[in-house]
Amino acid sequence: MSREDYEMVIGLEVHSELSTKTKIFCSCPTEFGGEPNTHCCPVCMAMPGTLPVLNEKVVEYAIKAGLATNCKIADVSKNDRKNYFYPDLPKAYQISQYDMPLCEHGYVEIEVNGEKKKIGLTRIHIEEDAGKLNHDDYGRGSLVDLNRAGVPLIEIVSEPDLRSTEEVDLYLKKLKSILEYIEVSDCKMQEGSFRADVNVSVRKKGQKEFGTRTEMKNMNSFRSIIRAIEYEAERQIEVLEDGGKIDQETLRWDDVSGKTFPMRDKEDAKDYRYFPEPDLVTIKISEEMIQNIKNSLPEMPEKRRERYVKEFNLPEYDAKVLTQEKALSDMFEQANNICKNPKTVSNMIMTDIIGYLNFEEIEAKEIPFTAQQLGNLVLLIDKGTISSSIAKKVLQEMFENPREPQKIIEEKGWIQISDEGAIKEVVLKILEANPQSIADFKAGKDRALGFLVGQAMKETRGKANPQMLNKMFLEELKK
Amino acid sequence: MKNYIINALVKLWKRGSRLMIISKDEILHIANLADLNIKDDEIDEYAKNLQDILNFVNILNKVDTENVEESIGVVNNTNVFRKDEIKVFEDKDALLQNAPDQESNMFKIPKVI
Ligand SMILES: [Zn+2]
Numbered sequence: 001m002s003r004e005d006y007e008m009v010i011g012l013e014v015h016s017e018l019s020t021k022t023k024i025f026c027s028c029p030t031e032f033g034g035e036p037n038t039h040c041c042p043v044c045m046a047m048p049g050t051l052p053v054l055n056e057k058v059v060e061y062a063i064k065a066g067l068a069t070n071c072k073i074a075d076v077s078k079n080d081r082k083n084y085f086y087p088d089l090p091k092a093y094q095i096s097q098y099d100m101p102l103c104e105h106g107y108v109e110i111e112v113n114g115e116k117k118k119i120g121l122t123r124i125h126i127e128e129d130a131g132k133l134n135h136d137d138y139g140r141g142s143l144v145d146l147n148r149a150g151v152p153l154i155e156i157v158s159e160p161d162l163r164s165t166e167e168v169d170l171y172l173k174k175l176k177s178i179l180e181y182i183e184v185s186d187c188k189m190q191e192g193s194f195r196a197d198v199n200v201s202v203r204k205k206g207q208k209e210f211g212t213r214t215e216m217k218n219m220n221s222f223r224s225i226i227r228a229i230e231y232e233a234e235r236q237i238e239v240l241e242d243g244g245k246i247d248q249e250t251l252r253w254d255d256v257s258g259k260t261f262p263m264r265d266k267e268d269a270k271d272y273r274y275f276p277e278p279d280l281v282t283i284k285i286s287e288e289m290i291q292n293i294k295n296s297l298p299e300m301p302e303k304r305r306e307r308y309v310k311e312f313n314l315p316e317y318d319a320k321v322l323t324q325e326k327a328l329s330d331m332f333e334q335a336n337n338i339c340k341n342p343k344t345v346s347n348m349i350m351t352d353i354i355g356y357l358n359f360e361e362i363e364a365k366e367i368p369f370t371a372q373q374l375g376n377l378v379l380l381i382d383k384g385t386i387s388s389s390i391a392k393k394v395l396q397e398m399f400e401n402p403r404e405p406q407k408i409i410e411e412k413g414w415i416q417i418s419d420e421g422a423i424k425e426v427v428l429k430i431l432e433a434n435p436q437s438i439a440d441f442k443a444g445k446d447r448a449l450g451f452l453v454g455q456a457m458k459e460t461r462g463k464a465n466p467q468m469l470n471k472m473f474l475e476e477l478k479k
Numbered sequence: 480m481k482n483y484i485i486n487a488l489v490k491l492w493k494r495g496s497r498l499m500i501i502s503k504d505e506i507l508h509i510a511n512l513a514d515l516n517i518k519d520d521e522i523d524e525y526a527k528n529l530q531d532i533l534n535f536v537n538i539l540n541k542v543d544t545e546n547v548e549e550s551i552g553v554v555n556n557t558n559v560f561r562k563d564e565i566k567v568f569e570d571k572d573a574l575l576q577n578a579p580d581q582e583s584n585m586f587k588i589p590k591v592i
Binding site: 021022028029035036037038053055056057087139140141144145271273276280281282284 | 512554557561562563565568571574580583584585588589591
């Protein structure tokens with residue numbers, strides 16, 4: 001038996017912070033950062049005698065997420081207490097949902113090697129986030145900051161439908177994209193607002209029963225998730241091949257060593273003694289409420305993709321790439337509103353902007369310049385003020401020190417030379433210095449023209465209008 | 480509690496059956512979950528106390544609920560919500576006032592690994 005005889009079975013529990021203004025059970029701000037314990041009040045600090053009151057936006061956002069992922073929305077739902085001790089959980093229980101979640105039985109569609117596959121969603125429920133433990137300077141104690149305690153989360157539980165790390169990657173990207181499109185979560189992974197618990201097992205291909213699974217908690221980068229799954233599946237196969245058996249346990253992924261380690265607390269801790277939260281009342285969801293939320297759903301990626309092909313004549317592939325992330329898609333549309341040149345905007349986003357993002361490993365929503373500035377940049381090309389190769393340099397500058405493209409080209413002296421007299425001067429100078437090229441051209445070597453144009457561009461540091469150069473060289477050469 | 484309820488409960492109790500017997504292991508498990516240290520010679524005492532509570536509550540299992548609508552919470556209210564509007568809690572000093580120890584405006588606790 002070898003690696004190829006096995007398949008992975010993966011299920012994910014994604015936690016995504018909702019982008020409400022206030023916490024789930026009190027009116028404290030959810031804003032990230034801030035001095036420790038300044039976004040807190042007696043409720044989220046669990047002072048005795050305080051009572052939670054549910055934020056209506058949390059319910060609305062969770063239902064919105066449910067509708068966007070084809071879930072059935074419950075007509076009656078409730079909150080439950082999940083009991084455990086940890087210093088970042090001031091009440092010693094987390095208010096979550098147990099047997100009556102807001103949304104159930106949904107799916108997310110991904111495209112694997114050109115084929116559509118539905119990944120089932122078991123449920124989506126609402127719950128509160130925990131605080132953060134810091135370590136003091138001398139290593140003598142831990143310090144508790146409760147700014148994040150009570151920030152609303154949705155937990156999206158998938159069925160064990162994922163069969164490879166490629167599918168995991170596609171599923172997570174799709175889910176993130178959906179949540180961003182419907183604007184219920186920022187999904188900022190570095191801030192921990194989109195993270196996942198990963199369940200992995202392996203089984204021989206063709207086998208019906210699932211193998212024993214292990215769980216890795218709180219992973220907050222796509223890359224770690226993929227690496228951890230690869231490692232863990234490999235480890236399980238090795239254990240099985242050696243005649244061993246897999247323990248159902250929670251593991252800790254260590255990014256530095258690239259290995260998983262058993263967590264110290266064992267399954268005993270899994271007994272959370274859930275019971276209905278007595279401090280909150282039942283949630284009833286009317287058909288009317290669901291309909292209102294449904295009507296508020298924006299155009300989703302698939303629809304935008306179709307529209308881009310029809311309305312802007314973009315190739316199917318380009319439309320797909322552009323709509324994968326809401327931030328890029330919005331940028332495309334807003335920039336195009338300014339310059340009315342979808343093809344050029346699309347090309348700049350697909351090659352230069354995405355290239356930069358990938359290279360610098362930053363997310364699209366962190367792009368420092370505005371869509372208006374991108375639109376203005378394309379206008380500058382269209383008006384012949386700059387060449388497209390200069391535009392690439394301007395874009396680079398916009399990433400590093402964002403300001404109006406017009407200002408950048410003025411400061412850098414990158415304005416294209418389109419003045420006939422000035423161009424002619426350069427052309428004559430280059431011809432005089434390259435008699436061999438003239439001879440080559442006359443002998444039928446067309447490549448000589450390209451060389452001459454290249455020399456002229458070099459001379460003008462890329463500022464000469466290339467079409468005009470071409471034309472004028474031809475005129476002179478044919479004299 | 481009103482007298483008639485108590486009388487009804489006592490009547491039911493007399494008819495009631497013993498639901499489950501609490502084992503020593505159960506006591507130790509619950510103590511562990513509740514983060515309580517109990518001594519060996521306390522186990523029987525706790526088992527008896529918990530058994531009494533369970534038996535008492537078990538009376539309710541005998542109530543005829545044939546025509547009673549199922550409820551989720553103890554109150555009949557539904558959909559008590561709050562608007563998503565920020566109200567900053569101003570009395571920040573009060574929040575850490577009872578902390579046994581603090582540093583950099585955070586609760587200082589024994590080291591957690
Ligand atoms: Zn609060």
